[in-house]
Amino acid sequence: MLDGAGLAYRLDRTMTREAFTAAAVERRHDLILADYVLPTFDGLSALAIAREHCPEIPFVFVSGTLGEDIAVEALKNGATDYVTKQRLDRLPRVIVRALAEAQAHSKRRAAEQALRALNETLEMRVSERTRELADANAALRRQIVERERVEEALRQAQRLEAVGQLTSGVAHDFNNLLTVIAGNIEFLARAVTDERSQRRLEMMRGAAERGARLTAQLLAFSRRQRLDPVPVRLNETAASMRDLLQSSIGGAVRIEMTLQPDLWPALVDATQIELIILNLAINARDAMAVGGCLTIETANVRLSAAPSRPEEPPPGEYAMIAVSDTGSGIPADVLQRVFEPFFTTKEVGKGSGLGLAQVYGFAKQSGGGVRIETKLGEGTTVRVYLPRVAAEACSEPTAPSELDCAALRKPGDKPVLLVVDDDSAVREITATKLSEAGYVTREAGSGLAAIHILEHDPCFDLVVVDFAMPGMNGVEVAAEIRRSWPTIPVIFVTGYADQTALTRGGIGEERIVQKPFLDGELERKVAAALHAQRVPGLKLVASR
Incomplete structure (x- = not known):
């Protein structure tokens, strides 16, 4: 019948329970055709063996011989x-x-098995995916948050930088004005004799000095103040105060001090x-x-x-002092x-708003930074980080060069000074003070004019130059003088001084005079510079 239907097949025939059981266990057949009456067992027993093994x-x-009742029972089984x-x-x-039907059942069982496996892993996969999403969300x-912090830090840094540039410019111009005021007050004081006028001049001098202190605080914030960094033992400084x-x-x-015994020395202005x-x-x-x-x-x-904020210190080693x-x-x-300078929460007249601005400027200009820790109702800690002293680099001293002006000078001649300043009023005050101190002065209104004068007459004993001038600034003038006339010393007068620029110009603390001129500082430093240069024979020796 199968051949007649054109079905391709391979037939395995078994007759006994044992042979059939062995074939069922192997599960290598696609279909079982069973007679009901068998030599050693019956068809229902064969069905039971098949249900168990395959x-x-x-x-x-x-x-x-299969009757209807037996057929129904067989289908039920x-x-x-x-x-x-x-x-x-x-x-x-x-x-x-x-x-x-068997193929369909097989596919259905495979699908059900896959579904069961999917259901079994679904919760784990949902949990894993939820965790991944939570991690991504947290990241x-x-x-x-980090971007907002960086943007806020950048905005604050830009705001502080803009305010710093503004205040440094205002302080410089204000110092020029104070120089004119203080200089004229000093000249008037010599000519006025009555006590009432002297008292008023003294009040004016005091106001000029307060203005000078105010500009010094502004310069501290804008990091344009003049610093003289030296190794400082902060423990001794704090204890002495x-x-x-x-x-x-x-x-x-009550004052308490907690000082670390082996504190590193700090490189700061004492x-x-x-x-x-x-x-x-x-x-x-x-x-x-x-x-x-x-x-x-x-x-x-x-x-x-x-650092996370502009005022904080960069990575490094610091001697820290906290209040x-x-x-x-x-x-x-x-x-x-x-x-920010002038920002204060105190009542009018109770504070200038420059205290922390000065701390900020000093710490940053020194190479460190500031951190503030505060909690409402409990207190505040301000930590100032100052760079520790590093091994000082040793450099060989440069041999001084000499310029002999003996042929152009007579014994007993007064020293000749060149005063360079673009502000005519300040220049007039400077020249007048030096003339009254016993020097011969010549004036130049710009750096280029000063170079032209020196090209025609290089035998000046000293040059007094303003640091901030349009065009050729004071550092550039000093550099040109060092190249062309290395024996002529230079003194700076300035409303503010960029320490890096001055260092590149070879100018030390003893060659810088702060405007406005107070307490004869200009005259003292000029005299000291001339004394350091003077040797027998009127030869001028320039110190590098």
Whole structure:
């Protein structure tokens, strides 16, 4: 019947229970055709063996004695179908249908198994994906926070830089005005004899000096002040200031000091660091009620993290000095602006708003930085990080060069000075003060004019030059003088001084005079420079 239907097949025939069981266990057949009456067992027993060992293989009864009741029971027990021997023509169709159903069942079982596996891993995969999304969200939030922090730090740095440029320019021009005022006050004081006028002039001189101190604070913020960095032992500085601090903040505030014994020396301006400590102590006093405690702490600090705010120090090694109070703390909105000059929360007349601005400028110009830790109602700590002293580089001294002006000078001639300043009023004050001090002065209104004068007459004993001039500035004038006339010393007069530029120009502290001129500083430094240059025979020796 199968051959007649054109079905391709391979037939394995078994007769006994043992042989059938062995074939069922192997599961290598696509279909089982079973008679109901067998020599050693029956068809239902064969069905039971097949259900146990190969339930996925279709089982079809082909029998001549299979009654309706037995057929129904066989189908209930798992038989796929049955064919009576009287109707064998149905066999090919039954086989094709049974194989198709078996294939469909197989696919369905595979799908169900895959679904079960999917369901079993779904929760784990959902959890894993949820965790990945949460991590990505957290990373994104961190990036947003970091970007906002960097943008805010950049805005603050740009704001402080803009304010610094403005204040440095204002301070320079203001110093020029104060130079004219203070110089004329000094000239008038010599001509006025009545006591009332002298008193008024003294009041004017005091106002000019206060203006000079104000511009010094502005220059400190804009990092244009003149610093003389030397190795400083902060422990000794802080300890020596205890009495001054106690008298400045009053007896109602207790002072404590926590000083690290092996503190590194700091490379800073010794005078300025004392002013910084005093400024911070006064700020701390104003933030505390009666009975507060002010603590001064020192420590060696190594920083590796990049600064998160403009005022913070870069990575490096620092000698740190901190001033802490038990006051009211600083609100967040105020903390964002505490380093801006003239910003203050104090009453009118109670503060200039330049204290922390000066601290900021001094720390940054020294190569360090500032950090503020504050908590409302508990107090504030201001930490100033100052660069530790490094091994000093040794350099061979340059041999001085000489310019012999003996042939052009007569014994007893007064020293001849060249005064260079683009501000005619300031230049007139400078020249007048030097003339009254016993020098012969010539004037130049620009750096280029000074070079032209020297080209025609190089025998000047000294050049006094303003640092900030349009066109050719004071550093450039000094550099040209060093190249062409290396024996002529240079003195700077300036409203502000960029220490780096002056260092490149070969000018030291003893060759810089701050405007406005106070207490005869100009005359003293000019005399000292001339004395250092003068040797027998009227030869001028330039010190590098």
